[in-house]
Amino acid sequence: MKTPLSYAGSGQPVSTDTPIDNPLLHARSVSRALNIVGDRSSLLLVYWVFLGVYRFTDLLNRTGLSRSLISNRLKRLEEQGVLERRVSGGQGSEYHLTEMGKDLYNVALAIIRWDKQWHYTPGCVTHHLVHTACGKEFMPLPRCGSCQGDFDARDCHWHYGPGEPDAELTANTQSRRSRIAPSALGTEHPIMDRSLEILGDRWTALTIAAAFYRVRTFNGFQQALGIATNILSDRLSRLTALGIFTRGSQARGDYRLSEEGLSLFPVIVALMQWGDRWLSNDSGPSLVLVHRQCHSVLDPLMVCDQCGQALAFGDFHL
Secondary structure, three states, X not given: OOOOOOOOXXXXXXXXXXXXXXXXXXXXXXXXXXXXXXXXXXXXXXXXXXXXXXXXHHHHHHHOOOHHHHHHHHHHXXXXXXXXXXXXXXXXXXXXXXXHHXXXXXXXXXXXXXXXXXXXXXXXXHHHOXXXXXXXXXXXXXXXOOOOOEOOHHHEEEEEOOOXXXXXXXXXXXXXXXXXXXXXXXXXXXXXXHHHHXXXXXHXXXXXXXXXXXXXXXXXXXXXXXXOHHHHHHHHHHHHHOOOEEEOOOOOOOEEEOHHHXXXXXXXXXXXXXXXXXXXXXXXXXXXXXXXXXXXXXXXXXXXXXXXXXXXXXXXXX
């Protein structure tokens, strides 16, 4: 059983106006997290388990994925510590989130917030979650755990942390963008169609993460990611078409996060937090965020916009 790590953040401040050398190697917790969740099939399975679908046959029916693919991804998620298999009497096996898996809750809430803010759909069930504590439909809000203030990408700056950066980006998943059949999503879950475009492909999500570290040019992305030019060109074109990136002037040709892209910051922060807790080593993270308002290392949490209470795993219903 994996246990989360804690650390005392330290390091030299990094100007957020200047690109960080090898940013994704320092932001190793994000890249390590995406080695687990940056896969469309795995992300889709975790989504359904979050919503209470535990049995293999039910996951097969809900997702429309092949039996062999589901078996492969469930086994991988078990090995990675996100899911655990339980024998349920004569009903076969069930797959439940471990503590590590439950700790992805803030990532899920950040995705829901982004999707509801930019792509509100009346029929989307996750756009109408009800907070059990106050009984009201809610929008998750990102807050600094130290001062309870709001935060976004403009409110934070980076510090080098106590840990060493990774030597290289490693991948446990294929770089090719896989496709999920429309039947796997359903009309009540359009959030997954959009989320899979962003997080369901590791290189796409890492490209977005690199942009938050002030990487802006094609050559800069290629150096940070170390991927083939045709793969990078595809991801940049796709993110521009989705409205996550905007293009600069023809002379500069750089890529910048749009307002919609900037609002993905809590998602990247939640991935970083999760990776720091579960996938770091004893030396701690090599990069930390500091909240400008209170000058504390950012300890992000998500709260209910109706009652202000911090949101914990399982305290909602559809």
